[in-house]
Amino acid sequence: MSATNEAMGIFALDQGERTRFFACPNFAALDCLTATFRTYRYVPHTHDTFVIGSVIAGCETWTVRGIRGYAGPGDFVFVNPREVHDGAPHGSGYCYRMSYPSIELLRQIAAELGEKDVIATPYFPDTVVHDPAGVALFVAAHAAMDAQGDAQAGEELLYRAYAHCLTHHAQVTPRPATGREADRVANLGRLIEEQYAEDLSLSRLAAEAGLPRHRLIRAFRHETGMTPHAFLIDRRVIAAQQTLRRGATPAEAAAATGFCDQAHLTRAFKARIGITPGAFRAAVS
Structure with missing residues (x-):
C-alpha cells in the first residue's frame, strides 16, 4: 500500500479490520473515525450528533428510516441526530472516514451561510448522496485533521466541507411524525x-x-x-x-x-x- 493511501486512511481491505478514532481540537467536541471493516456490523443505534462521512474504498450497506442503501467511493453518508441506523460491509468490506458534528456546530455554520442569527436545525433527507467533488473536499479535510499538522488549514477545509454539505444536501427540519401514542x-x-x-x-x-x-x-x-x-x-x-x-x-x-x-x-x-x-x-x- 502506498504512503499516500495510508495517510488518507485508505487501508487495504485484505489487511484486516482497523480503526482510528480522534478528536478535532479546533472544533468543540467534534469526533472523527477512520476505519476499515471486513466483517464488523454495527447494531442499530443513534447519535446525539450528525453523522457525516464517506466510504473511500469498498462498499457499506446502511438501513436508515427503514430504507436500505449502499455507499461506495464518491458517496456522502448523512445520518441526522437520533436517527436509528446500522452499518455493515457489503462484499469484501469497506474503508471510510466519518465525522460527528454537533447540532450546534452545523446550525452555526448554516446561520453564517444564510447570514442569520437563528436558523432551524438542518436536516439531511437522503442518507447516501453521490457527490465526488464534495467527497474529495471532505476526505482532504478529514485527513488533514487526522494528521494533526496544520490545525488551522484542517479547520478551514472542514468548515468548507460542512458548508458544501449544508448548501447542497440539507434542508430545514421536517415536522416530526406522530402516532396515536x-x-x-x-x-x-x-x-x-x-x-x-x-x-x-x-x-x-x-x-x-x-x-x-x-x-x-x-x-x-x-x-x-x-x-x-x-x-x-x-x-x-x-x-x-x-x-x-x-x-x-x-x-x-x-x-x-x-x-x-x-x-x-x-x-x-x-x-x-x-x-x-x-x-x-x-x-x-
Missing part, C-alpha cells in the same frame, strides 16, 4: 434520558406510560425505531461517551451510567461506536 412515548423518552442510570424495567416503563408492555414496545418502536430497552442502552452509551471525555476510566463510566459492569459497557459501546471505551478515552481525553 406519540405523546406518551415522547414523555417516556425524556424519562429515560433523565434516569438512564437507574434500573428501568419494562414493567416500570409500561406503568409510567400507562400502556400494557406489549403495546408499549410496539408504540415505542413505531415512534423511535427502537424498543425501550434498545433506547435505554443507546442513551447509556451516549452518556458513557461524555463521562469518558471527562477523564473517567471505563469501569467508572460503566458504574456511572447504569451498566452492570465494564464488560457490559464494552460490548454495548463497541457495537455502537466501533471502538472500545478505552480507545475512545485515549482519543478524546
Whole structure:
C-alpha cells in the first residue's frame, strides 16, 4: 500500500479490520473515525450528533428510516441526530472516514451561510448522496485533521466541507411524525434520558406510560425505531461517551451510567461506536 493511501486512511481491505478514532481540537467536541471493516456490523443505534462521512474504498450497506442503501467511493453518508441506523460491509468490506458534528456546530455554520442569527436545525433527507467533488473536499479535510499538522488549514477545509454539505444536501427540519401514542412515548423518552442510570424495567416503563408492555414496545418502536430497552442502552452509551471525555476510566463510566459492569459497557459501546471505551478515552481525553 502506498504512503499516500495510508495517510488518507485508505487501508487495504485484505489487511484486516482497523480503526482510528480522534478528536478535532479546533472544533468543540467534534469526533472523527477512520476505519476499515471486513466483517464488523454495527447494531442499530443513534447519535446525539450528525453523522457525516464517506466510504473511500469498498462498499457499506446502511438501513436508515427503514430504507436500505449502499455507499461506495464518491458517496456522502448523512445520518441526522437520533436517527436509528446500522452499518455493515457489503462484499469484501469497506474503508471510510466519518465525522460527528454537533447540532450546534452545523446550525452555526448554516446561520453564517444564510447570514442569520437563528436558523432551524438542518436536516439531511437522503442518507447516501453521490457527490465526488464534495467527497474529495471532505476526505482532504478529514485527513488533514487526522494528521494533526496544520490545525488551522484542517479547520478551514472542514468548515468548507460542512458548508458544501449544508448548501447542497440539507434542508430545514421536517415536522416530526406522530402516532396515536406519540405523546406518551415522547414523555417516556425524556424519562429515560433523565434516569438512564437507574434500573428501568419494562414493567416500570409500561406503568409510567400507562400502556400494557406489549403495546408499549410496539408504540415505542413505531415512534423511535427502537424498543425501550434498545433506547435505554443507546442513551447509556451516549452518556458513557461524555463521562469518558471527562477523564473517567471505563469501569467508572460503566458504574456511572447504569451498566452492570465494564464488560457490559464494552460490548454495548463497541457495537455502537466501533471502538472500545478505552480507545475512545485515549482519543478524546
